[in-house]
Amino acid sequence: MNVIIIGFGFIGRELVRTFHEKIDKIRRLDREFRIVGASDSRGYLYHEDGLSLEKLSSVERLSDYSTEYCEGGSTEELIEKDNIDLMVEATPTNIKDGEPGLTFIKTALSKGVHVVTSNKGPLVVAFRELTNLAEKNDCHLLYEGTVAGAVPIFSLVRECLQGDKIRRITGILNGTTNYILSRMYFEGTSFELALKEAQERGITERDPSYDVDGIDAACKVVILANALMNRNVKFEEVERTGIRRITQEAISLAKKSNFAIKLIGTIDRRIEVAPKLVPINHPLCVHGTLNAIHIETDLAR
Template structure:
């Protein structure tokens, strides 16, 4: 039985979510795939916990919750240790990169991912920033060093948008991509429409339910959706674009209850929609008919692929939540295990 070693860098909602789902599914992974993965290091903003024999994930999660850092993990915690230091000193086959999104330069996640690949590690990430600013640099490094770069969790929360397109539509040419890809704004617009409330009231409810971050700026101004569309355009349309190539990104900050009422009179609602094809790449609020297949509510995501052979394919599913996102990171990890077994 193989025992791949894993480093987790970033232990916020997504990193902890990955630790939880790995713990939940550990026995299944062992029984079904003959693999016994070990997390040998966890890094957060204040330090790290390192044990070459493997960390107890339940203990790590408890320490993080109670002490606010894994650096106080008994016997194996170290304050002020950085992610790059861990990558340099700790042997592992896989990096799970879960640091916060930075759309300016992709850091620090971009450096972690590049260093991991240059030292022969596979990378799994839910971090949109590095891929939105340096998709092809990362892709080329993974090929150069014969490692896998897995990023399905960057788009769609728990919905397998990228993997569906890559594996199930591989014989098709994808002509265009159109979708509702931000669960937070979709929830907010749904509540504004149903309850006739202001955007401020809907944001407050989203925060209370844990659907959005305490600072939802990237959601509301369209940045999050824009990053996802850049990733999709690169991964599925081979567009070679970065976040800076979007001419303009419009969010939902100016949408009012009156706008939604007027849309309803036309048999429509308003959704924050991303669109990409051979020439266009845009994100903006759009009128969407109620009978449109991407007209989903609350925290659902929906993406429509237009293809040359299969015509229109629509996928929808839950787009918010650390467990949902971590489920795709777990799937990416299993795909790496399977590919190594088949070599």
């Protein structure tokens, strides 16, 4: 399998390092696995026989790899190469129009190239268009990393709940806000200090308002609703309230009653992201940066 990676920021670099660490396991699944190209905002690398994973995993910028770096070359040029089987799309999220990731994904799918993306933007903006394009061209479009971190929610539902009709989904979908609320709950930390700590730990979005105002969680609610419940939800339809107004007094009052305040995404008749009181013994009452999702179906609650 010939793979290209679009976007060489944190996610792209960590993916390459993971491939390098686990290459023996990967090769047991696919002996021909290789990364033949990678691009960033300034250019791209490409070698039809594969790039060195050891070397690629050691650089912070693609231009440091070798003189093979095509300065000024476009990502579209890389995607148009003839021998690409899979594109990993890891460019920054843009929920306004999904670009540039949306165009990259559409180009790849139109060529019959499978796509794996960690980018919420294209799915929020054009979920149905992209899934239809993938089906038309007999491609896989996979996006497990867009929602709930390491929780394989889409694979779980598709593999284990095919006979169920999902009635309701609720969940903690943003690790940053859960970290902030957990610090306020356990340590009595102020919202401002907890947010600063989260930024220092590098767990916030580039613009932390995406986290604390519920924008990131709302994007994930849209993707879950459309992917798992066959809805056609738009971002603007999500009723959204963030956590900026959560005070230490509110946290303390909830704690005295054996509740915790959590930012919860809800999909049923309403599509909502808002702070909710969660019993401390409820499965959704996880802490730190953890995510959790609760699914109710026609057969199980």
